[in-house]
Amino acid sequence: MEFQDGIGTVADNEEGIFTPQRDVREHLVVVGNGMAGCRAVEELLARDAGRYRVTIFGAEPYVNYNRIMLSPVLAGEKTFDDIIINGRQWYDDNDIELIVGDPVTAIHRAAKTVSSRSGRTVGYDRLLIATGSDPFIIPVPGNDLPGVISFRDMKDVDTMLAAAADGGSAVVIGGGLLGLEAAHGLTLRGMKVTVIHLMPTLMERQLDEASGWLLKSALEGRGQTILTGADTAGIYGEGKVEGVRLKDGREIPASLVVMAVGIRPSVALARDAGLDIGRGVKVDDHMVTSDPAILAVGECVEHDGNVYGLVAPLWDMCRSLADGLTDRHTGYRGSVTSTKLKVAGLDVFSAGDFSGGDGCEDIVLRDAARGVYKRVIVKGDRLVGAVLYGDTADGGWYFDLLKKGEDVGAIRDLLIFGQAFASGGGQADPKEAVAALSDDAEVCGCNGVSKGQVLACIEAGNGTLDAVRATCKASASCGSCTGLVETLLAATLGDDYSGERATRTVCKCTSFGHDDVRREIAAQGMKSIPEVMHKLHWSTPDGCSSCRPALNYYLLCALPGEYRDDQQSRFVNERMHANIQKDGTYSVVPRMWGGLTNPRELRAIADVVEKYHAPMVKVTGGQRLDIFGIRKEDLPAVWADLNAAGMVSGHAYGKSLRTVKTCVGSEWCRFGTQDSTGLGVRIERMTWGSWMPHKFKIAASGCPRNCAEATIKDFGVVCVDSGYELHVGGNGGIHVRATDLLCKVATEQEALDYCAAFIQLYREEARYLERTAPWIERVGVDYVKSRIVDDAEGREALRARFLFSQSFSQEDPWASRAAGKDAELHQHLAEVRPMEFAA
Amino acid sequence: MTASNNVGDWLDIGPMSQISPGNARTLPVRGGEEIAIFHTLDNHFYALVNKCPHKQGPLSQGIVHGNVVACPLHNWNISLRTGEALGGDEGCVPTIPLKVDAGRIFLLRDAVIPSRAARKAA
Numbered sequence: 001m002e003f004q005d006g007i008g009t010v011a012d013n014e015e016g017i018f019t020p021q022r023d024v025r026e027h028l029v030v031v032g033n034g035m036a037g038c039r040a041v042e043e044l045l046a047r048d049a050g051r052y053r054v055t056i057f058g059a060e061p062y063v064n065y066n067r068i069m070l071s072p073v074l075a076g077e078k079t080f081d082d083i084i085i086n087g088r089q090w091y092d093d094n095d096i097e098l099i100v101g102d103p104v105t106a107i108h109r110a111a112k113t114v115s116s117r118s119g120r121t122v123g124y125d126r127l128l129i130a131t132g133s134d135p136f137i138i139p140v141p142g143n144d145l146p147g148v149i150s151f152r153d154m155k156d157v158d159t160m161l162a163a164a165a166d167g168g169s170a171v172v173i174g175g176g177l178l179g180l181e182a183a184h185g186l187t188l189r190g191m192k193v194t195v196i197h198l199m200p201t202l203m204e205r206q207l208d209e210a211s212g213w214l215l216k217s218a219l220e221g222r223g224q225t226i227l228t229g230a231d232t233a234g235i236y237g238e239g240k241v242e243g244v245r246l247k248d249g250r251e252i253p254a255s256l257v258v259m260a261v262g263i264r265p266s267v268a269l270a271r272d273a274g275l276d277i278g279r280g281v282k283v284d285d286h287m288v289t290s291d292p293a294i295l296a297v298g299e300c301v302e303h304d305g306n307v308y309g310l311v312a313p314l315w316d317m318c319r320s321l322a323d324g325l326t327d328r329h330t331g332y333r334g335s336v337t338s339t340k341l342k343v344a345g346l347d348v349f350s351a352g353d354f355s356g357g358d359g360c361e362d363i364v365l366r367d368a369a370r371g372v373y374k375r376v377i378v379k380g381d382r383l384v385g386a387v388l389y390g391d392t393a394d395g396g397w398y399f400d401l402l403k404k405g406e407d408v409g410a411i412r413d414l415l416i417f418g419q420a421f422a423s424g425g426g427q428a429d430p431k432e433a434v435a436a437l438s439d440d441a442e443v444c445g446c447n448g449v450s451k452g453q454v455l456a457c458i459e460a461g462n463g464t465l466d467a468v469r470a471t472c473k474a475s476a477s478c479g480s481c482t483g484l485v486e487t488l489l490a491a492t493l494g495d496d497y498s499g500e501r502a503t504r505t506v507c508k509c510t511s512f513g514h515d516d517v518r519r520e521i522a523a524q525g526m527k528s529i530p531e532v533m534h535k536l537h538w539s540t541p542d543g544c545s546s547c548r549p550a551l552n553y554y555l556l557c558a559l560p561g562e563y564r565d566d567q568q569s570r571f572v573n574e575r576m577h578a579n580i581q582k583d584g585t586y587s588v589v590p591r592m593w594g595g596l597t598n599p600r601e602l603r604a605i606a607d608v609v610e611k612y613h614a615p616m617v618k619v620t621g622g623q624r625l626d627i628f629g630i631r632k633e634d635l636p637a638v639w640a641d642l643n644a645a646g647m648v649s650g651h652a653y654g655k656s657l658r659t660v661k662t663c664v665g666s667e668w669c670r671f672g673t674q675d676s677t678g679l680g681v682r683i684e685r686m687t688w689g690s691w692m693p694h695k696f697k698i699a700a701s702g703c704p705r706n707c708a709e710a711t712i713k714d715f716g717v718v719c720v721d722s723g724y725e726l727h728v729g730g731n732g733g734i735h736v737r738a739t740d741l742l743c744k745v746a747t748e749q750e751a752l753d754y755c756a757a758f759i760q761l762y763r764e765e766a767r768y769l770e771r772t773a774p775w776i777e778r779v780g781v782d783y784v785k786s787r788i789v790d791d792a793e794g795r796e797a798l799r800a801r802f803l804f805s806q807s808f809s810q811e812d813p814w815a816s817r818a819a820g821k822d823a824e825l826h827q828h829l830a831e832v833r834p835m836e837f838a839a
Numbered sequence: 840m841t842a843s844n845n846v847g848d849w850l851d852i853g854p855m856s857q858i859s860p861g862n863a864r865t866l867p868v869r870g871g872e873e874i875a876i877f878h879t880l881d882n883h884f885y886a887l888v889n890k891c892p893h894k895q896g897p898l899s900q901g902i903v904h905g906n907v908v909a910c911p912l913h914n915w916n917i918s919l920r921t922g923e924a925l926g927g928d929e930g931c932v933p934t935i936p937l938k939v940d941a942g943r944i945f946l947l948r949d950a951v952i953p954s955r956a957a958r959k960a961a
């Protein structure tokens with residue numbers, strides 16, 4: 001048992017016998033001198049200071065400090081002394097016994113004692129477990145090498161500072177809140193930092209794709225290397241860490257590796273004592289565990305199925321705990337959390353549920369000029385979530401509305417503009433709110449146009465949005481104030497203003513048309529789908545099934561070799577590299593160059609049909625064979641077999657080159673004028689694999705009898721005695737369109753060169769899902785001639801760009817799948833077999 | 840592995856990392872309907888019977904945007920939350936209650952495994 005010393009001295013005692021006075025108060029022993037443990041004691045003292053005798057055990061050798069401020073300490077913005085919450089004096093003043101650097105190793109519930117590593121045994125009446133969390137260490141080889149650390153306590157910060165003093169490179173594994181704060185601090189301390197993150201977006205639990213992308217760009221701008229979608233295979237080094245190896249084989253040298261991949265509630269002590277454990281130590285609403293004498297609080301607990309990793313819930317828990325200990329019993333009801341990233345200059349905020357859902361509506365504001373992205377999610381008349389990037393000033397206000405579940409119906413239209421605007425005059429009607437703005441209130445932030453200027457512009461006769469944009473520039477840049485300008489138009493012109501928007505937009509997610517999007521991608525050098533969506537103010541967080549494939553194509557076309565194809569933006573056929581059928585199986589069409597085949601290929605196809613029980617094999621209208629009824633699981637194996645016979649994907653599924661049909665030509669045919677078969681094969685070898693706005697078909701006929709039907713193809717060659725007639729813009733589909741004659745050339749090489757140039761012009765200028773026929777009807781065949789026939793230099797440049805792009809795209813997609821890439825697309829997760837099927 | 844070895848109300852079908860964001864994967868059920876499990880771009884998980892209410896298209900193969908999937912066969916938009924067809928289309932596909940706990944995905948057992956009577960009939 002413990003004795004309180006300093007009560008009396010031997011000299012004071014008349015008999016000379018020391019009988020220490022017993023402290024009769026109940027003894028509260030706290031395990032864990034961290035954020036929650038000490039806050040609980042503070043709350044208790046505030047309610048009834050003298051009621052319990054308090055002893056606190058801490059595993060760390062320090063007084064109570066503010067763990068969340070370790071990030072600023074690492075970044076050099078604070079010192080350890082700055083972040084102490086309760087110094088020695090506080091423990092002394094409140095008569096608290098503090099035992100530091102001595103972790104509790106066992107709880108003896110029957111005896112109501114705890115024992116510690118140093119061998120101390122202390123009795124308790126009430127025990128409070130506040131052991132926090134343990135950092136999760138990923139189970140890879142080398143994770144125990146010196147130089148591999150976590151980011152949890154002051155000791156970790158000291159290790160990082162020591163490593164940073166030697167300079168060099170660091171790898172941070174984990175692109176969540178903690179990892180990014182570690183990376184930021186290490187960067188400021190002069191290290192070259194690489195962040196490895198498993199998921200495709202940073203902080204994916206707090207941020208959506210759009211804001212995650214903004215954050216990634218900002219951090220890259222600060223010199224960090226951010227590898228998303230990167231899986232760690234192991235950590236290597238002789239005697240100390242020397243680097244990290246990824247599953248894709250890349251190696252990143254580093255003298256320091258910080259693992260920040262997550263935390264697990266620290267429950268070992270409680271589990272050994274036989275308390276109920278779920279993901280954390282299970283507690284009731286009063287923070288009492290399955291043993292009534294033992295309480296628990298902080299990150300180590302599980303309440304109502306939830307565990308928390310942020311401080312705000314801990315404060316709520318500590319209040320309920322102290323109430324319970326002083327017989328008030330208010331009860332904890334769980335917490336709603338919000339997140340902020342503590343990296344100087346980067347404002348990131350998220351709260352609540354941002355997954356959207358039924359009845360949920362997204363309100364998105366993107367202000368590219370200021371680097372701002374705001375998204376609030378409203379359900380009915382309540383705010384249910386918010387993600388803010390770049391301007392988080394209203395985070396607190398949104399969080400408050402969200403927690404209180406306040407009715408925001410009246411301010412809904414102005415909500416996204418923030419508190420100042422939305423609650424400015426309390427107007428229910430946005431028209432009134434805009435009317436109430438003063439004349440010099442700024443309407444368009446990008447171009448600095450005031451309300452008065454917009455009104456003057458409208459009154460001068462500019463009665464449409466486009467006219468206003470052209471004249472005073474309001475809403476002509478980022479477009480986020482379009483709504484305001486339209487409201488001003490409506491207010492000024494009354495019934496004369498019908499509310500327009502003439503140009504066909506890409507889809508409902510944007511007010512931009514296809515051509516605008518392509519122009520802006522090139523002009524601003526945009527490089528990813530989230531970037532385009534941000535800079536062009538998409539009104540949805542991640543687009544839809546119309547715009548995603550279009551943007552993916554535009555970027556792929558603009559950045560050959562550089563842009564990484566986005567699988568999530570591909571229609572099923574292009575993602576699976578086969579054509580989906582009505583029963584969910586797939587058809588497989590291997591390429592047969594120019595319609596030629598040989599016994600080896602035919603044998604391989606026959607074998608596949610038998611081996612995989614394909615119910616049908618058919619000659620297509622495109623001069624090749626189609627194998628039907630293949631299951632997605634079997635596709636890689638089918639492809640491997642076809643590859644083995646030298647066959648590659650026929651792209652029968654793609655917005656890409658399909659087939660090159662040929663006829664027999666001069667090699668055999670008595671009328672043939674040129675080698676149309678050989679030309680077809682050469683054209684197909686040059687053009688296969690390229691992605692296009694829509695599918696693209698080619699044919700080469702050996703004479704004007706035109707057996708290959710070249711005059712209803714996107715590009716057709718009709719051979720004549722004196723050379724080659726080149727035809728473009730044909731279509732045999734829904735609206736049959738015969739080709740226009742582009743020109744006649746003398747040599748086969750010219751035919752190939754014109755073909756390449758024409759395809760590139762189509763690739764660069766047509767709209768997504770527009771075939772050559774409607775495209776040529778829109779721009780006119782004379783325009784195409786002016787670019788391909790009249791402008792030799794331009795033609796050569798187009799051709800060169802096409803061939804450059806082809807140098808990256810002529811890789812058989814089947815081969816990599818057959819070798820195991822994206823295997824998860826072809827495999828089931830598992831199979832459920834109820835008992836009677838399990839045999 | 841067959842998931843049937845699991846006990847309790849929830850079937851553990853493995854770590855969330857096995858479905859990348861924006862993707863879906865499938866879970867065949869012997870004697871029952873195949874299930875599609877979706878991971879949206881803002882990291883939510885949903886489970887639906889893998890059959891479009893229109894003409895039974897495999898929803899797992901569609902493009903996921905927001906919490907909606909566009910069916911690969913005729914582009915109906917289906918809500919991942921309720922299984923309902925959105926826009927002008929009408930129809931509904933059953934959803935399966937799903938929870939994510941400690942990085943793993945769980946499906947409500949009763950919703951996955953058909954009742955004995957239904958299985959007999961099948």
Ligand code: SRM
Pocket residue numbers: 579580581587589618619620621622623624626652658659695697712713730731732733734735771
């Ligand atoms: C297999 C094939 C029919 C056959 O059994 O012969 C076929 C099958 C399909 N065609 Fe076709 N078309 C096939 C040759 C044609 C032809 C003939 C040709 O290429 O000489 C045409 C008319 C020529 C043309 O395109 O101008 C043709 C015009 C279409 C159209 C209408 C296109 C248009 O611009 O109007 C569609 C619909 C679409 O693409 O939106 C289409 C769409 C389809 C789709 C992809 C329907 C779909 O979206 O799922 C069919 C998929 C079948 C599959 O799963 O494999 N198919 N289709 C032919 C495959 C050729 C190949 O080897 O790759």
Ligand SMILES: Cc1cc2nc3c(=O)[nH]c(=O)nc-3n(C[C@H](O)[C@H](O)[C@H](O)COP(=O)(O)OP(=O)(O)OC[C@H]3O[C@@H](n4cnc5c(N)ncnc54)[C@H](O)[C@@H]3O)c2cc1C
Pocket residue numbers: 031032033034035036037057058059060067068069070071102103104105130131132133151152153178181266269297298299300308309310311312314340342
């Ligand atoms: C670098 C960093 C930045 C953070 N930033 C934020 C932020 O910005 N916002 C936010 O809300 N949250 C943030 N957090 C999370 C926040 O710090 C935690 O939620 C909070 O500290 C949890 O409090 P706790 O008392 O449960 O655990 P802790 O603060 O970890 O306290 C537990 C204490 O118990 C001790 N202990 C464990 N076992 C024993 C034992 N057997 N005997 C004796 N002592 C033991 C531990 O050593 C530790 O000191 C951050 C965390 C870190 C590491």
Ligand code: SF4
Pocket residue numbers: none
């Ligand atoms: S003609 Fe119609 S039914 Fe026949 S393959 Fe083409 S799209 Fe399918």
Ligand code: FES
Pocket residue numbers: 891892893894895896910911912913914915
């Ligand atoms: S089957 Fe899904 S849209 Fe037709």
